[in-house]
Amino acid sequence: MAAPKKGRGPSGGQGRPGRALALILIAMVALTGGMFLSGHTTPRLGIDLAGGTSITLKAKSQPGKPDAINQTNMDTAVSIIERRVNGLGVSEAEVQTQGRDNIIVNIPKGTNSKQAREQVGTTAQLYFRPVLAVTEGKATPTGTASPSASGSPKPSASPSSKETASGSKATPSASATTQGRAVTGALTKDTSPSPSASGTPKASASPSASVDPATAELQKKFAELDCSTKAGRAKAGANVKPTDTTVACSSEGDAKYVLGPAEVSGTDVGSAKAAVDQQRGMWIVQMDFTDKGSKKFQKITSKLSTQQSPMNQFAIALDGEVVSAPQVNETLSGSAEISGSFTQQSAQDLANVLSYGALPLSFREDTVTTVTAALGGEQLQAGLIAGAIGLALVVIYLVAYYRGLALIALLSLAASGILTYTLMSLLGPAIGFALNLPAVCGAIVAIGITADSFIVYFERIRDEIREGRTLRPAVERAWPRARRTILVSDFVSFLAAAVLFIVTVGKVQGFAFTLGLTTLLDVVVVFLFTKPVMTLMARTKFFSSGHPWSGLDPKRLGAKPPLRRSRRVNAPTDPKEA
């Protein structure tokens, strides 16, 4: 059924063995070349082989919101988690959705699962904090800062307070300037006892606090804070309690802030949406507070609106980064608008952040796996050894049973192996394929499937020889029927792999992927390699003469003596057979 109907008959596939071989050789050379050119000469290893932490999150369905688990929300969650995880400072952490409602977080080499889990966090980390000071995003060279710098050495900073909050009449106002006293003023409110700040002159930096030696430590942190790098930004926000006064970077990295304790948290926001301000024709974000949140927000805005810039700003801090810091010009409650230079995208992003807390969905940890590099290496080694043993057993069996024919089988297996390896290496960077233990298993199991195709073909050839045919016609006559069998059975095998791949998650997918890939490659190799090589080999004396070691000795196979060949005239080219 699955067999193509073309090319039947003894002459069909015989003609161009060279062309097919050239095709597959070119493919192999191209893949190998591509592999070396791209610099990915080994398959990317999964967490279980390379070591690291892997976390599977599952979106919880929310009552009343059956459509909440959709592609958009999942993608938003992925990008937020990605940002958090990469803040850990480990490289190449990867976050991806799998299936409809799962997110897999893979952190290679990171085995501190505790930290990773906190960072991935399933709870909202969104806070509204009063801005106490703001300055340019770079670290201040500590050496040059003088202890007595009571003024504002860097008044030029015009940070990212692009947005302005207001009730109904928002005022897009000028950006804040750095004010040294802002910090000192603010720090007096700080409850944390911090004596002898003046004892650390090196630490006091641009927004210096000579008036009140409150938290020198905070100043030091603020001075050293470097918002120009991703890691620096993430570090600033790490492990900060909402009740602390803290430092933070803007998410663009162009400004840094000293922020007071959180006054309103993400859970206080009822809903938020992006909208177009009809009058001014610009994107704004509208938000509504819960009852409790409304009171809190009223309190903070009434306080802030009396302050001077920049202390009349509040920062919307998501995971320790300031995503927006609008100014407040009047006391607000119930609802608020945030205006500024939003694009549609940025307005929607902010609205998402505001309305869903940190993540657009709430997640539950389903699995957390930590594998040390040692164990990963051990497992990889075990997998490779198992593969080698399996391969060796198959080779021994094939040689014992098929003798010379085994050479063709081995060449085909090698071709299949090269294709599989190069494709796996290239698929790593291309589609994020990572070779995990089940995938190794799948590849080993596939040795059997691939070898089976050769067996089907060889047995057909032998049958033809038993019929009394010489090798060359036997090879050609056997092919069309073997081809159909191979296609039908490979189709079933591929179907199983495809179904597995679609309905499953995580490790099982790796297995199904390898199995499907190798099944496809099996068809390619048999068609473009095994068959042409067989045709070519049939022309050699070794095989065509039925050498005892060729595996095709007519006598051993119990072939009919070709005495009836003359009677055969009317039958052999039956197209249905062939």
Place this chain on the structure above:
Amino acid sequence: MSRLGSLGARLYRGEVGYDFIGSRKIWYGISILITITAVVALAVGGLNMGIEFKGGAVFTTPSTSATVAQAEESATSASGHQAIVQKLGNGTLRIQITEVDLSKSDAIKAELSKDLKVPEEKINADLVGPSWGEQIANKAWTGLGVFMILVVIYLAIAFEWRMAIAALVALIHDITITVGIYALVGFEVTPGTVIGLLTILGYSLYDTVVVFDSLKEGTKGITKQTRWTYSEIANRSINGTLVRSINTTVVALLPVAGLLFIGGGVLGAGMLNDISLSLFVGLAAGAYSSIFIATPLVADLKEREPQMKALKKRILAKRAAAAAKGESAEDEQSYEDDVIEEPAPAAAVVGQRQQPPRGHGRTPGKRR
């Protein structure tokens, strides 16, 4: 090679052969017995579900001098649940705690690290929430269902509905046996097991499909001859593909055996072991069922067709007549002799393209 090769030749020509169809009732009986045993074992003993299905934590330490008892005590006191500790071949400890809260696992890990004197970051941890296994199992069931429907449709189109049904029965048979063995022996069921089980789907059918392919080929134009009944041709199909079936099964089992050896012998436990164990059992069941169950079942179904009934009647009548004539006792036995003498004409009987009876086509059951 030579021995099996010549056996292959004799099987091919029908010189030797086992009457799979004739003795099908025995094999049906055996299979039903095994299946009942499996179902009973499943119902009584149930499956030994692994941590992935119950939720909990598995910690694996690096090679350590700490004893099993030490680890057990430490883990039990830290978690408040009974811990199961195994010492693996390479000196590592595998500590398994069921139904432990995921949020407590970090604390348990810290405790273990302190008590067993291994650095915390050297401990491997596998934490599974309580609903994870359910999710995996649900998806596996869905996959199984979808696959079965697709495969039945495909086989019904590619072959015919009777073969699709027989293949499905064989498939269910294989899975039941595999699951039953897990219930009987008490092997732990893990996601690896499920992967292996699902892979059997493809493999079991792979074998069956090859026999069916040969059967389909052999029975082309069957009604145009009066020599063999459907069952007889089916039997020859099985015998003809027997060598290939054996080879396939051996070649498929060898790598799996390698996996099992390494997974079980060297790593002690884990994914390799789980996948290969269920694959091993399933593959063996699959090879058995494609020969002893699937094809005889097709023959049974097929013989119910009025056409086939009529054919059988004609053939039996013809044989009776021949016997009466006293020519050469044309019964089952001699038909095989007949084949030895003249294998080629056999094909004509199968009637490819209505060749004249003396034509030289294929013998039935020749495709592999």
